[in-house]
Amino acid sequence: MTRTILIICYVAWLxxxxxxxxxxxxxxxxxxxxxxxxxxxARVPAGEFLRGPFGHQTPVDYDYEIMITDVTNEQYAxxxxxxxxxxxxxxxxxxxxxxxxxxxxxxxxxxxxxSA
Numbered sequence: 607m608t609r610t611i612l613i614i615c616y617v618a619w620l621x622x623x624x625x626x627x628x629x630x631x632x633x634x635x636x637x638x639x640x641x642x643x644x645x646x647x648a649r650v651p652a653g654e655f656l657r658g659p660f661g662h663q664t665p666v667d668y669d670y671e672i673m674i675t676d677v678t679n680e681q682y683a684x685x686x687x688x689x690x691x692x693x694x695x696x697x698x699x700x701x702x703x704x705x706x707x708x709x710x711x712x713x714x715x716x717x718x719x720x721s722a
Contacts, residue, residue, distance in 0.1 A: 644678065647671040 649671050657664040677685075686702065689695045695704035 642675060644673075644675045644681075646674050648674045 649669055650666075652666050652669050654663050654665050656662070686695070689704065690697070695702055697703070
């Protein structure tokens, strides 16, 4: 009898330990204020930099800008919509097709031609 009561108590303890604790309701994930504007850009000055896994020194003759945060899905979708309106890209056969002028091919193994 004591053994049965102990087994029942043990099973009840196991079941109560498996209960869902702190279940978060489905919906919008929380947002955190980081103080960084996700739409801001940083200027990168012209000069030389080490490129690729082989560390080839590559000159860049012009200043350019790059976003200081990763591009979000929303930003990329906005870019695609603007490029579609401007005629820079088109949708053909369920694919997005556009022209991108490629860089000079330097013969490194990691560079491959990507056909349209």
